[in-house]
Amino acid sequence: MSSVPKAADRGLSIVIVETDRDRAMLIVDSLRDAGDFEIHVIAEVTGLARHIKQHNPDVVLIDIENPSRDMLEELALASGPLDRPVAMFVDKSAEGLTDAAIEAGVSAYVVDGMKPDRLKPILDAAVARFRMFQRIRMELAETKRALEERKVIDRAKGMLMKAKGLTEEEAYALLRKTAMDQGRKVADVAQALVTAAGLLS
Amino acid sequence: MTTRLSLAFMPLLDAAPMIVAQEMGFAAQEGLDLDLVSAPSWSSIRDMLVFGRVQAAHMLAPVPVATALGLGGAGAALSAASVTSVNGNILGVSNALAERLREAGHGFDLTDADSAGRALIAVAPTPLRIGVPFPFSMHAELLYYWLNALGLPAPQGVEIKTVPPPLMADAIAAGEIDAFCVGAPWGSIAVENGVGALLLAGSAIWSFAPEKVLCVRNDWADEEQALLARLIRAVWRAGRWLDQPDSRGLAAEILARPAYLNLDAEILDRGLTGRLTINGAGDQREVPDFLVFHDGAATFPWRSQAEWIAVQMAARTGLDRATAARLGRATFRSDIYRAAMKDTKADLPGASSKIEGGLADRTAVASDGGSLHLLRNEFFDRQIFDPKRFE
Structure with a gap:
């Protein structure tokens, strides 16, 4: 009314x-x-x-x-x-x-x-x-998440390449294998590596 | 068999019992898996409950009461199946007002409502504009009660305005409000952001104020009694865990996660311990019983608590007080709570209603198990609220 x-x-x-x-x-x-x-x-x-x-x-x-x-x-x-x-x-x-x-x-x-x-x-x-x-x-949220995951995976790959003398493909294969063994996502394994490296440096 | 239940919460410190129930396995112990839905506003939580998007919610204690009185926009009757926290609000003022209070010699001890109120009224502009998170909230009720008792009635002397907690700092900066009353951790965040100083804990106005409740729709409570009982028990065990001093560090870490409050654990810790930083200079104060989850039968939904809220609202809106008391009382479901807790070790009070404001100290009371204590329950002006007046 x-x-x-x-x-x-x-x-x-x-x-x-x-x-x-x-x-x-x-x-x-x-x-x-x-x-x-x-x-x-x-x-x-x-x-x-x-x-x-x-x-x-x-x-x-x-x-x-x-x-x-x-x-x-x-x-x-x-x-x-x-x-x-x-x-x-x-x-x-x-x-x-x-x-x-x-x-x-x-x-x-x-x-x-x-x-x-x-x-x-x-x-x-x-x-x-x-x-x-x-x-x-x-x-947008999905794209942002994907981008962030990509960034973390790239950093983790770079660390592995440097620390273990791997090629980019080998570094990614190692991440993927670890993720599969642990039943986790590649991005999660990469994040764990980046975090741990941050703590140790 | 695990039952999945959706529960909406506002990202506030006192959502802890619901979050901890899920994260620490108290829900799983009752065969529940809680789908915790973070909500942007109280009105959206209320709508999610009403339209069945969620089955239960973290809710402001006055909302089911207001709904029963026909105030506000809810479309279904709501019940408080359990109180989930007592106290936890803090009143803060703009930097300009804080400066004037300091000049007038006020000590900011956070626990003396009488002296803080008189000092504030002496230096405040007219009308004094205070932000609260929602029109139907313990924040608003405590402010109206406090200022009215000190001779500053609303709406002539004080204007209580709704401002969502994350926007409180902006509202102070923009000069829209002079003071605010919010739940933890938003008072501490205003201090961190340098926009205000803390003046008074809500518990200084009423030392045992029911703050949040476990809220459900009445029809759902009737249809799903057993399921609701499991939820009440899970949240009760979470509250018991939270009130143990050893739990608080871990609780702060859990709540700080992005999916929950997404804030710094250190800031959350202040509210959990009651050790508050009150201004930009880093001065600290300790507030006893700043936020209570379990002690003193904190989760028991006393009919008299709802009546107090209903009578305050009625006095303000011109409704009949006796009618309001009757309608309000029915929303705090001590019947449901008792039925849910009867096979646990919880010691339940003998009565479901009590005199509010009548306990000057921690006091033993009659209970089923004989070991129950209630915490101090006093209004700052030593008034008592006797629900028998409205029977």
Whole structure:
């Protein structure tokens, strides 16, 4: 029940909390495609609750991974008659929507009493976008991990080549054999060697 | 047969009982394998519980109570099956305020809430803005109680704002807040980062404040009684291990790992031992019972603890106190806890409710085994909270 009724010809107002400008623009674009909404992006997490209050939005979208989300809980406390109750979208009648949002990593705060059919296009668009972010985030983490493992393996190889006078291939073969004998990953054996060498030097 | 359970935690020192239960084999002893999920915020933990992404959680003690009162955004009724830690919060101030307190001759002893409060009020701006991790937290409850008793009521004199612990330092630096109340190790980290000084331990306001609980959904607790009992026992044994002085070094090392707190073990050790560095000059203070995991029946979920929280919240939000006390009391499940612990050597108290604030010293109490002691339980202003008032 919004205490300030919106004109029928005006779209819902949405606040997006996102510190990364590029990501924010992508979300804005997909929401624009989904309907006529009034959209604000907040990139600054200090004083978040205050900034959101200024915009008086119908919906707030925020990344589940964002620790600043807890600041929004203040908004769910109706501390005065003029404050509009805002709640995490937990309407059981629209369970599918909520589950999809949670799974995609977006939390939506909506004004209490807002009809699920008005929210659906917004969440559908946001969910699709956040799924993509999630995939990119995982790929990035995976790439970073692979790179780091490669670096450690290279260092361990270099140490073995120097200490035992091996070629690069022989050094790698030794690492691999040790890993197989011990039932461990090559990267773990390499890490152990690098750590031990660091302690001894 | 091993049962896998998902448990969400916030990367804080007092997540130790859950983490240690898994790492030191107390979970395995009960046939449990805990999938520990590190969460970015309390609201996300609450949502993960409500939507069944996890079965149990490390949670702020006031959250199940607030949920029962209809405050906040939870979508399902929650139960505290066990308390997992008592105390552990610390109040700190900006460097500017610390300087003014020093000039006024304040000694920063961390344990005298009356003198610290009066000194702070004398030099603080109006309104005094204090950051806490969550609107429903023991941090917020202790601050409201303390400042109100000293004549600085909210919201006129003090503004309690939500700031996630990792952003507390930034908020102080940006001038968004003048002081903060956080759980270990974030107070020590503010000191390390040179943005603030420690003023008062939470235990100085209430010497036995239930801080975190093992939280589950009510319907899950009903459906999975045996499984929950195993979890309660595993976490209880972890707490017992943690409270032994010899365990603390290893505990700090385990918690420091990247998958858990990903912080320096030395900083974690300060909270575990209660020996805190309070400012950039390296001054140290020792706080007795700074963080308790087991001693004095620390894990027993007293109905009266939940009632105290409920009545404080009711007074602030204008709800009926007797109704709030009744709803709150039902969330601290001493019934579930007793059933889980009955075949262990744990010595359980005879009563499930007690006068809060009524013990000036360590005291022997009536218990099943006859050997139970409770720790000092006093409010700084020597008030007592008698739950009989609301029966």
